[in-house]
Amino acid sequence: SAVISQKPSRDICQRGTSLTIQCQVDSQVTxxxxxxxxxxxxxTLIATANQGSEATYESGFVIDKFxxxxxxxxxxxxxxxxxxxxxxxxxxxxxxxxRGYGYTFGSGTxxxxx
Amino acid sequence: DQQVKQNSPSLSVQEGRISILNxxxxxxxxxxxxxxKKYPAEGPTFLISISSIKDKxxxxxxxxxxxxxxxxLSLHIVPSQPGDSAVYFCAASALGxSARQLTFGSGTxxxxxx
Numbered sequence: 001s002a003v004i005s006q007k008p009s010r011d012i013c014q015r016g017t018s019l020t021i022q023c024q025v026d027s028q029v030t031x032x033x034x035x036x037x038x039x040x041x042x043x044t045l046i047a048t049a050n051q052g053s054e055a056t057y058e059s060g061f062v063i064d065k066f067x068x069x070x071x072x073x074x075x076x077x078x079x080x081x082x083x084x085x086x087x088x089x090x091x092x093x094x095x096x097x098x099r100g101y102g103y104t105f106g107s108g109t110x111x112x113x114x
Numbered sequence: 115d116q117q118v119k120q121n122s123p124s125l126s127v128q129e130g131r132i133s134i135l136n137x138x139x140x141x142x143x144x145x146x147x148x149x150x151k152k153y154p155a156e157g158p159t160f161l162i163s164i165s166s167i168k169d170k171x172x173x174x175x176x177x178x179x180x181x182x183x184x185x186x187l188s189l190h191i192v193p194s195q196p197g198d199s200a201v202y203f204c205a206a207s208a209l210g211x212s213a214r215q216l217t218f219g220s221g222t223x224x225x226x227x228x
Contacts (some may be wrong), residue, residue: 006157033215042203042220043158054182092157102148102160103216
């Protein structure tokens with residue numbers, strides 16, 4: 001399965017600032033997925049990032065708040081903009097190498113907004 | 115509307131015994147189901163999956179059972195080990211391509227007591 005390097009692993013940020021999370025995959029993948037896990041809750045898909053086109057956002061998530069870049073087939077970034085304490089969550093990127101391999105996740109970024 | 119439900123937030127089992135984690139879904143379009151294990155401060159790790167054309171898939175100590183008529187799946191761990199203590203998420207995906215988004219349940223915290 002794919003190996004994903006995600007950073008930073010954690011950060012504490014002031015409200016009103018922005019944080020960019022990076023994910024690097026060890027092989028080329030068509031789609032990369034960004035998830036959020038709020039405290040005590042399940043993983044929720046934020047958006048799907050395709051190389052060369054705009055990301056597709058799920059209901060409740062907008063590009064202005066969570067801009068995504070996908071400059072090539074091995075890399076993507078998610079920015080959490082104008083942060084508030086409600087944005088405190090774990091953010092995860094994920095890829096799929098084929099249905100039989102399952103989805104591989106990065107180690108996550110634990111964000112705390114104060 | 116929660117399409118994938120894990121009604122038990124926690125489960126405690128004695129070492130050596132069987133752990134049974136349950137998951138229900140409502141979307142009849144789901145045709146592929148996965149179980150993930152998550153340790154604190156790590157991303158979810160793929161454990162086992164099952165296609166809707168099967169009713170059972172086994173991998174070592176882990177077996178997943180699917181009951182399509184009941185829209186129910188379960189994960190059996192036999193024998194349970196203390197290292198199995200983690201949060202277990204079930205996830206479901208609908209047919210459509212090689213890389214599909216996942217819908218996750220809310221997770222069950224499994225504690226295996228030595």
